[in-house]
Amino acid sequence: MKRYLINILLGTAAITAVSSCKKDEKYTYQIGDPKIELKSPISAANFGDSLEFQVHVSDSEVALSTVKAQLYFTDDKVTETVIRTKQNGDYAGKIYVPFLKDIPDGKATLKFVLQNISQKITEQSFDINLSRPDFPYLTLVTESKSYRMEKVGRNQYAAKENFAAEVKGYIQAPKVGTQGNAMNFGWVNNVINLGSTAEIPFSNSTSGVYPIQFNTLTFQASPFIVVLLNGSQFSRLDDKHAKVELELAQGKTTTFEGIADLQDWWIDPDFFTKAADGSLSFKGSTGKYRVTADFNLKYFVVEAMTGNDLAKLQDDGSGAVWIIGEGIGKPKVSSNQVGWNTDKALCLVPLGNKKYQITVKAGESINSDNINFKFFHQKGWGGEFGGTDVTTSNDIVFVGDGKNGRDSGNLGIKTGKVLEAGKTYVFTLDLTAGNKKAVLTVASK
Known part of the structure; x- marks a missing residue:
């Protein structure tokens, strides 16, 4: 009885082993002969293009799975398009060429990766020349009106008009070339970013005729009011507030720069003494302070600091x-x-x-x-x-x-x-x- 049971078990194990081997053989990896051919040679494109391509793919032995188009800036893969390839034949697609700031004209690598269902792959790579698109103009879009920004230099554009001291709007670039895309530049986390229509808070010291400018390479724009306190620059918190943290000395002259209508601001008599000629001196005890400019209410919030934090009352008073x-x-x-x-x-x-x-x-x-x-x-x-x-x-x-x-x-x-x-x-x-x-x-x- 024991021998009969052992024979049954051994027989079952053998059948299982044979079945397992057949299963492994059926799903052997890295087999086949995937081939890819680029049908639409690509040698150049603009940043911001939706680059069109056509490829012929085939495998005479194993069914295909996917073809991937990958774009590399140096060694960094910046974008990818994946196409399902259920059968041999021609496939068309697009891959976006990112429009990034501070990236000059140069070469990129366009790589095609074909994979069959056994995970065997074949690759082809091509060098392409990338250039910043030469926009004929840009458009400054505000709530009430749009202004044409003319090209004034390589990547540099400007609209010179009779503007108010504060202008809010986003910048739009037109489509360039058959594969190009219209692009918007807006305000995100206090900087200008691609893909946003949030209004950029341009500001000038006075209203009147002045240029609003934008550089499509660096994403730098102007004007923005630069406010200084004793030579130290305020950093923008939002559209209506900016702050600076610095040491102020009791009795010493205090100088604000960059605010054209400073004479209209409320000067806190606790912290500043205003002389007949309009000059200011600091009244508080010598130490570090946070000074916040409130452009809406037109006054300076002054707060005592200890190190990098707002000051607290100590046990010694x-x-x-x-x-x-x-x-x-x-x-x-x-x-x-x-x-x-x-x-x-x-x-x-x-x-x-x-x-x-x-x-x-x-x-x-x-x-x-x-x-x-x-x-x-x-x-x-x-x-x-x-x-x-x-x-x-x-x-x-x-x-x-x-x-x-x-x-x-x-x-x-x-x-x-x-x-x-x-x-x-x-x-x-x-x-x-x-x-x-x-x-x-x-x-x-």
């Missing part, structure tokens, strides 16, 4: 103090109230010697009859001055204790009192005696 809450905002509370949005927290100017100050004008940067804000240790939630941390002897503003109409530490205006409209008030927080023994003074001037 140094650092920074911030305001979050209602009834206050620069340059006007009506258009830019802080509220409980911590991103809009106001930095008091650090005067040195553990004293911090904010200057407001009743009816403009602070409400005359209703305030509800408090002092914080940072620009955001966290450490804050509670009702027992601040005392004041002034007869208009009081500190909330949670029972007198304001939450603990929140400031309010006493019943029957108001801040006189149009009058300037200086709030000074003195931490000389410690962060838990702050003294608030409110003085009019």
Whole structure:
């Protein structure tokens, strides 16, 4: 019985082994004779072309699978087209030649790879000359009008018109040649990119006749306002904001450049002293600051820094103090109230010697009859001055204790009192005696 069972098992194993060998033989890899012939010789193309090709493919032994057209810039494959080849014959297709910035005219390699179902392949490669398309013109497309940008040099185009100081639009390039494509250039992550119609925020120091320019090789364009503070350049955050971080010295001259209508901007009296001749000097204690230009509200947000971060109040009373809450905002509370949005927290100017100050004008940067804000240790939630941390002897503003109409530490205006409209008030927080023994003074001037 045992011998009979063993014979059965051995017989089954033998059958399985034979079957397995036959299966392996049936699916042997890398066999056949795939052949490819380019029927439409290609020697040159433009960047941005949809390059047409035709090939004849065949295999006399094994069915075909795919033919791939691959384009290489040096050793980098930049694009590929795959065509299913179910039978021998002619196949046509297109492969896109990428239009990339900073790539000069030169040679590329067009490779065709034919594969049959056994995964055997054959390849053919061809060198082609690639050139930047010579656009006859470009078009600046704005919401209200389109402007023709004439060619003024190799890859360089310009539209010189009577423009406003700010012009928003994208740039369109026409199709060049039978295999070319129309292309758009727009604003993506604060740079100009191919394939976008997002508006590019061109800006000039003044309105009038000036050129808007674009280079189709480098993707560089102009004009964009370059704003400098003491020679340090602001970096663009978005269409309406730019910032710079730098060291500023107390009492030293402060110079802004690149803003034509600077005389129309609101200059924060906490951080800058404006002389009769219009020159500015810095009032804060010497240190590092982040200065953000708000082109919409036309003022500079100044915030104290420690290293690469916004400053926080330290245990010894140094650092920074911030305001979050209602009834206050620069340059006007009506258009830019802080509220409980911590991103809009106001930095008091650090005067040195553990004293911090904010200057407001009743009816403009602070409400005359209703305030509800408090002092914080940072620009955001966290450490804050509670009702027992601040005392004041002034007869208009009081500190909330949670029972007198304001939450603990929140400031309010006493019943029957108001801040006189149009009058300037200086709030000074003195931490000389410690962060838990702050003294608030409110003085009019």
